Amino acid sequence: MGFRLFPEQASTISFEVDHLLYFLLAVAIFFTVLIFCAIIFFSIRYRRRSDRELPHAVHGGLPLEIAWSVIPFGLTMVMFTWGASVFFKESRPPDNAMQIYVVAKQWMWKLQHIEGQREINELHIPVGRPVRLTMTSEDVIHSFFVPAFRTKQDVLPGRYTTTWFQAVKPGKYHLFCAEYCGTKHSGMIGWIYAMEPRDYEAWLSGGRAMGSLAENGEKLFDDLACGNCHKPDGSGRCPNLVGLYGKNVQLASGAVVKADEAYIRESILQPTAKIVAGYQPLMPTFQGLVTEEGVLQLVEYIKSLGEKPGVPEGSGVTPALNREVPNTQATRPSNATSTPRNR
Amino acid sequence: MASEVHVETLAVREQFDTASQQKNASTLGMWVFLITEIMFFGGMFLAYTAYRSWYPNVFGAASRTLNATIGAINTAVLLCSSYTMVLAVRAGQLGRRKTIMLFLVLTIILGFVFLGIKGYEWWEKFEEHHVPGASFHLEGTPLQGQAQLFFSLYFAMTGLHALHMVVGVGIMSYLLYQTYVGKYTAEYYTPIDVGGLYWHFVDIIWIYLFPLLYLIDRHGPKP
Amino acid sequence: MNASYGIKSWLFTKDHKRIALLYLATITFFFFIGGIFATLIRIELLTPKGDLVSSDTYNKLFTMHGVIMVFFFLIPSIPATLGNFFIPMMIGARDLAFPRINLLSWYLLVIGGLFAIFAMVAGGVDTGWTFYTPYSTSYSNTWVIATALGIFIAGFSSILTGLNFIVTVHTMRAPGMTWFRLPLMVWSNYATSLIQVLGTPVLAITMVLVFCERTFHIGIFDPALGGDPVLFQHLFWFYSHPAVYIMVLPGMGVISELISVYSRKAVFGYGFVAFSSVAIAVLGFLVWGHHLFVSGQSLYAGMVFSFLSYFVAIPSAIKVFNWTATLYKGSISFATPMLYAFGFIGLFTIGGLTGLFVAALGIDVHVTDTYFVIAHFHYIMVGGTLMAYLGGLHYWWPKITGRMYPEGWAKLSALIIFLGFNLTFFPQFILGYLGMPRRYHAYSDEFQVLHVLSTAGASVLAVGYLLPAIYFVWSLRYGQVAGANPWKATGLEWQTPSPPPPHNFEETPVVTHDAYDYSTTVGEVIEVG
Amino acid sequence: MSERTEHVDSVATYTIVWVSLLIATAVTSAVAFIDLGPFSVVVALAIAVLKMLLVALFFMHVRHSTKLTRLVVMGGLMWLGILITLSMADFITRGWIGVPGK
Amino acid sequence: MAENRDTHDEREVELPEIERPGVHHEEKDVNVWAVGKFAIALVLICIAALFLLFGLFRYFQAREAALQPPPRGGVNVDARRLPPSPRLQDAPILDLKQMRDAEDQILGSYGWVDRQGGIVRIPIDRAIDLLAQRGLPARPQAGPQSAAADVSVPTESGLGPKMMPPGGPLSSSGLK
Ligand code: HEA
Ligand code: HEA
Ligand code: CUA
Ligand SMILES: [Cu+2]
Secondary structure, three states: OOOOOOOOOOEHHHHHHHHHHHHHHHHHHHHHHHHHHHHHHHHHHOEOOOOOEEEOOOOOOHHHHHHHHHHHHHHHHHHHHHHHHHHHHHHOOOOOOEEEEEEEEOOEEEEEEOOOOEEEOEEEEEOOOEEEEEEEEOOOOEEEEEHHHOEEEEEOEOOOEEEEEEEOOOEEEEEEEOOOOOOOHHHOOEEEEEEOHHHHHHHHOOOOOOOOHHHHHHHHHHHOOHHHOOOOOOOOOOOOOOOOOOOEEEEOOOOEEEOOHHHHHHHHHOHHHOOEOOOOOOOOOOOOOOOHHHHHHHHHHHHHOOOOOOOOOOOOOOOOOOOOOOOOOOOOOOOOOOOOOOO | OHHHHOOOOOOOOOOOOEHHHHHHHHHHHHHHHHHHHHHHHHHHHHHHHHHHHHOHHHHHHHHHOOOHHHHHHHHHHHHHHHHHHHHHHHHHHHOOHHHHHHHHHHHHHHHHHHHHHHHHHHHHHHHOOOOOOOOOOOOOOOOHHHHHHHHHHHHHHHHHHHHHHHHHHHHHHHHHHHHHOOOOOOOOOHHHHHHHHHHHHHHHHHHHHHHHHHHOOOOOOOO | OOOOOOHHHHHOOOOHHHHHHHHHHHHHHHHHHHHHHHHHHHHHOOOOOOOOOOHHHHHHHHHHHHHHHHHHHHHHHHHHHHHHHHHHHHHOOOOOOOHHHHHHHHHHHHHHHHHHHHHHHHOOOOOOOOOOOOHHHHHOOOOHHHHHHHHHHHHHHHHHHHHHHHHHHHHOOOOOOOHHHOOHHHHHHHHHHHHHHHHHHHHHHHHHHHHHHHHHOOOOOOHHHOOOHHHHHHHHHHHHHHHHHHHHHHHHHHHHHHHHHHHOOOOOOHHHHHHHHHHHHHHHHHOHHHHOOOOOOOHHHHHHHHHHHHHHHHHHHHHHHHHHHHHOOOOEOOOHHHHHHHHHHHHHHHHHHHHHHHHOHHHHHHHOOEHHHHHHHHHHHHHHHHHHHHHHHHHHHHHHHOEOOOHHHHHHHHHHHHHHHHHHHHHHHHHHHHOOEOOOOOOOHHHHHHHHHHHHHHHHHHHHHHHHHHHHHHHHHHOOEOOOOOOOOOOHHHHOOOOOOOOOOOOOOOOOOOOOOHHHOOOOOEEEO | OOEEEEEEOOHHHHHHHHHHHHHHHHHHHHHOOOOOOOHHHHHHHHHHHHHHHHHHHHHOOHHHOOHHHHHHHHHHHHHHHHHHHHHHHHHOOOOOOOOOOO | OHHHHHOOOOEEEEEEOOEOOOOOOOOOOOOHHHHHHHHHHHHHHHHHHHHHHHHHHHHHHHHHHHHOOOOHHHOOOOOOOOOOOOOOOOOHHHHHHHHHHHHHHHHOOOEEEEOOOOEEEOOHHHHHHHHHHHOOOOOOOOOOOHHHOOOOOOEOOEOOOOOOOOOOHHHOOOOO
C-alpha cells in the first residue's frame, strides 16, 4: 500500500459512488472558482482610491435573487436524487448474495461463513459474487468500513444490520472500524481478501484439493441424505437419479419435460412443483438448507451420474452456470455406477 | 434630563422606557422560557412515543398497574391549583394584597397536596417492585426489559414534572413574601402574572402526562 | 466603561458591555485550552503509530478538544461577546432587556466550564464530543457525568442569552428602528437566538437522560432492555445540528457588516440576506438525521433528511452571492477586517459545498466518520466563524477599547492564518476520501504524508492565532487612539464615543435612515460607480 | 401621561373554565375504560388538547394577548411537532426494504 | 367588599402609564401574520415532502427488484441458513450467565447423581459444613484427602469430574 491520492475502486458500487463524487466536485469547483474569482476581481477593480469615495447604492433585483436561488436548488435536487439512488443500491443486497455473519466486539471483528469457516479481522470473499453481511455487536456501536468498496454500515448491539458488496478484482483491502468504540478503536482494523473464485473455493475447503463441483455435490448428496431415498439401484419409493440428466421425464400430470439443470434445481428446491409419474410427493424441499453453490454442486453431481467416463455432457461451461464456476470437465464420481436408469 | 433617565423603579427598570414596555418584555420573556420548557420535556415525550409505538402491549400492561383514580384526583388537584393561581393573578391586577396572598397560599397548599399524592404513588410503586433496578419485576410478561422501560419513563417524566412543581412552589412562596411586604400594586404585579404563567404551564404538562401514562390501554387487551 | 473600578464592579455588573468583556476573557481562555488539545492531537498524528500518548489519552484529547471548542468557545463566542456588546447599541437601547439574567448567563458558562475543567483535570472524558451510547452510558469509565453536567449548565447559559436577545430585539428598538432598518448583525443574532432557545433544551434533557442511564441503568438507550442507541443520536443531533448554525449565523452577521463597511455600500439584497438568516435557523431544525445516515436509521428517514438538508443550503447560497454582489461597484478597502471577511466567504464556500457532498446519501456512506467530515466542519467553523470572529474583533476593537490595533501585524496574521488553515485542513479532505477514519490514534502508513502536511499547517495556524493575542493586548496600552468612527461606518454604535459610556446613549437616537446609508458618514464625498 | 388598559376577566369566567376542566378530566378518565381501538389514543389526546387550550387561552390569558405571544406559543408546539414527527419517521419505517438495519 | 361587585363582570382597568422622560422606543413589531403564513407553508411543504419521498422510495424499490438477476431455473435459492455450530456469539455475556446459573443450580441443590449407586449431591455450603465437622483423616492415605475422594471438588473451570453431568452443566435439569 503506497501513498495514493485516490482510493482503489474494488467493488461494483465504487464506480457509482465515484461518479457522484465527480459531479459534486465539478459543482463545488465551479462555484468555488466563481466566488473566488469574483471576489478577487471585484476587490481589485473597485478598490478604494480615496477615503472620500461614496459608491452609489446598487439595488438588488428580484430576478437575480430568484435566479441564484433556483439554479442552486435545481443542482441540489440532482445531488439528492442521484445520492439517494446510489444509496438505495448500496442498501439493498441482491437476492442471490452469499451470506456472511459478523459479530463485532471491542476491539475485533469476528466473521463466519455459511460453510462454517470463522475468521478474525479478516474476510475472504470471491470476486464477482455479491456478498451480504449480517452484523451485530456484542457491546457498543462499531462500524464496518471498507474504503475500497465504498461501503460502511454501523454495527449495533441488540440488533442486526446489513451491508453488501461485490468485489470486482482480487486484492487485499483495508477494513476499518469507523465508529468510535473505546480504547482500541484505531486497532479494530483488518483486511478483506478478494480472491478469484477458484482460490476462494480452495480457501474455503481448507486448502485441500478442492475437487470439482460434482465431487462436492457428491459430498453434499451424502450430507443431505439424498441417498436414503434415491438409491442408486432405483429401488424404493424414489426415482433413480442415475442417467436422469437429459432424459425426458413423465410427470404425474401427463406432461413430459426434459430433465435439464433447471428441472433438477427445481426438484431440489420445489419438489412438489413437478411430481414424477408413479411416485408420491414425498420429497421434502431443501429450500433454506442448501446454498446457491450447494444447488450447483448437486446439479453437477446428478449430471455426472450415469455419464460414461471421459465424455462430458456438452462442451465446457453450460449456460445455466455462471462464469465463476471452475471447469466442469467430468470426473468420475467415486461411487457412481453406469447402470442405466430403469423406468 | 440625564439624571432622571437613570432612576429606577420596580415597574420601570433602567433599561426600559415605560411600564408597558417592561411588562411586555417580561411577559414575552416568560413565554419564550416556557417554550424552552416545552422542548425540554419534549425529548422525553419523544422517547415515550417511540417506545410506546414499539412495545404497545407491554406498555399497556405496565400502565394498567398505575392507579388511574389517584392520577385523576391528582389532575383535579392541579387544575384547582391553576384556578386559585389565576385568581391570585386577577387579584394582582386589581391590586388587592390580601386576596393575592389568600390565593397564593391556597395554590401552595394544593401544590403540596399534589406532591404528597405523587410521593405516595411512588412509594406504592416501590412496594410493588415496579421501580427500575435490580429488584424490578412486573407480573404477567416475560418482557421485563420493556416493562422496566415504561417505568423508567414514568419516573423520569413524573419526576421532572415534580421537580418543576417544587420550583413552582418555591416561586409561589417568594411571591407570597413579596406580596406580604407590599411590593406589588395594580401598576406592577408582573411577577405574579409571570409566575402564574409558569404554574399554568406545569399544569399543562401534567394534562398531557396523565392520559399518556395512566390511561393508555386502560381497558385492557381483548379477552 | 471605565465608570467604576474594582473586581466587584465587574463581577456584579449589569452593563452588557462589561459582561461582553467578561465573556471575551472566558472564551479566549477556553479557545487556548481547546487549541492546546488540537496541537497535541496533530503532533500525535505526525506518525502512524500511536507513540506520543496512549490510546486512552488520545481519545480523551479529541473528546475534550471537541467539547471545549464547541460548547465553551464557539457557541458563546460571537453572540456573547460582540453580540452582547453591540446589539443593544445597534438598536439604540441602553442595555439588554434582562441585564441580570445576562450576568447570570456568564456565571453559568463559567460554572459549566469549571465542571468541564474538573473532568479534564481529574482524568478526562473519552466518549467523543457526541457521547454516543451505549459506550458513554455503559462502557466508558471516564468523567462522563461531570462533563455532561458542565455541558448542561453551559446550555442554560446559551438559552438565557438567546432569550435575552429575542426579547430585546422585539421590545427595545429605538424609535424609527423598524425591523427592516436593523443592521444584519442584529438579524443574524436574532436568528441565532431562536435556535438557542428552541434547540438547547433538547440537549439539556439528553444530558439528563445520559446521566440517568449511566447512574440508574434505566434502559432508555440500552438494547438489552429494549432501548435504542439510535434514540440517543436523534435527541443529540436534534440540538447539535442547529447548534452548528448557532456557530455560523453570528459569523455571517459580522461578515454582512464588514462587507458593507469596507465596500462602503449597502449589502446587496438586504431583505434577502435578512430572511435567509431566519430561514437557515428554521430549516436547520429539519435536517438532523443527516448525521445518522449509516447509524441504523431507516432508509426512508435517510431520504427525508437528505432531501431537507439540501433545502437548508439554499439560504446560505443566497447570502454568499449577495455578499459577493455587494463588492460590485463598491469602494473596497483592504483593511484587516475585510481580509478576514474575504477569507470567510471563500472558506465558508468550500466548507459549505463539501456539506453538500456529505448530504448526498451515496457519498456519505463512504465519507462519514472519516476525515472528510472533519475537514468539512473545520472549514466552516474555523475557516468560517473563527475568521469572522477575528474580523469582527478587529473591526470593533477601536469602539470597544478606544485604541487601534497595529494594521501591519494584523494583516500579516490574517495571511498566516489563511495559509496555515488551508494547509492544515485541505489535505484532510483527501485523507477522508481515501478512507482515513476519524478518532484514530494510530493509522495505516499510507496516510502519513497527508497527516504531516496537516500538522505542518496546524503549527503555522497556531502562530497565526498567537499573534493577535499578543498585539491586541499590546494595543490596549500602546495602540493608536481611535475616534468615534474610524471606519466611517453606519450603525448606531458608531455614534457613541469610543469606548461607549455606561448607558450607551445620552438621548435615545431616532432612526430615519435605512441600515447602510453611507451618505451619512462619509463627510466630503467623491461619487463613484 | 398616557394610559394603558388591562383586561380583567371575571371570576365567573374563570370558574366556568375550571369546572369545564374538571369535567373534561372526568370524561377522559371514564372514556379510557371503553375500548375504542385505535381511537382511544385519539380521543384521549383530543381531550388533553382541549384542556390545554382552556388553560392557555383563559388562565394564561392568551385570549387577550398580543399576536406575537400567540405566535410564540404556536411556534413552540410546532417545534415539538417537528421533533416527534421526523424522529418517528425513522422509528416506524425501519425494515421497509426487508433488510435488517435499514 | 368590593369583591362582591366585580365577581361577575369582565372589565378593563385603566392605569396610568409610567414613563421615563426623554426616552422612547419603537412600537411596531414583526408582522406576525406574515410569519404565520410562512410557518404554515413550511408545514405543508414538509408534509408534501414526506409523501413525495415515499413515492420515490417505492420507485427505487421497484427498480431494484426489477434489476435482480432472474433466479436460474425459475426458482430462487433462499440461502439464509445459519452456519454450523459452534456459531458466533453475539452476546457471550448472556451465555456465560446462563452457564453460571446452571452451575449454581447444580451446586446449590440436592439431587441424585447415581441412584443405583446411592450417590447424591448436596449443596456446597452444606458440604463445606459437613467436611468441616467431620474433618479430614489425620493420616494421609494413598492420595491426598481420600475421604474426599468420592467428592468432586468444583473449580473455576468446571464442576469436577463426578459432579459434571455429561454434556456440560447446561445439559441437565431442562435448561437449554
Ligand atoms: C458551523 C458549522 C457548520 C455549518 C454551517 C454546516 C453546514 C452544512 N453542513 Fe455540516 N457539519 C458540521 C458543522 C457545520 N455544517 C459539524 C460540526 C459536523 C460533524 C459533527 C460530528 O460528527 O462531529 C457536520 C456534519 C455534517 C453532515 C454529517 C456528515 C457525517 O457525519 O457523515 C452533513 C450531512 O448532511 C452536513 C451537511 C451540511 C450542509 C448541507 C450544510 C449547509 O448548510 C452548507 C450550505 C453552504 C453552501 C452550500 C455554500 C455556499 C453556497 C454557494 C457557494 C452557492 C452554491 C450552492 C449550491 C449549488 C447549493 N454536515
Ligand atoms: C468548534 C471549534 C473547533 C475549532 C476552533 C477547532 C480547531 C482545530 N481543530 Fe478541531 N475539532 C472540533 C472542533 C474544533 N476544532 C470538533 C467538534 C472535533 C470532533 C471531536 C470528536 O471527534 O469527538 C474536532 C476534531 C479535530 C480533529 C480530529 C481528531 C480525530 O478525529 O482523531 C483534528 C485533527 O487534526 C482537529 C484539529 C484542529 C486544529 C488543528 C484546530 C486549530 O484551528 C487549532 C488552532 C490552534 C490553537 C488555537 C493553539 C494556539 C496557541 C498555542 C498553541 C499556544 C498556547 C498558548 C498559551 C497557553 C498562552 N480537530
Ligand atoms: Cu469498533 Cu471503533
Ligand atoms: Cu448537521
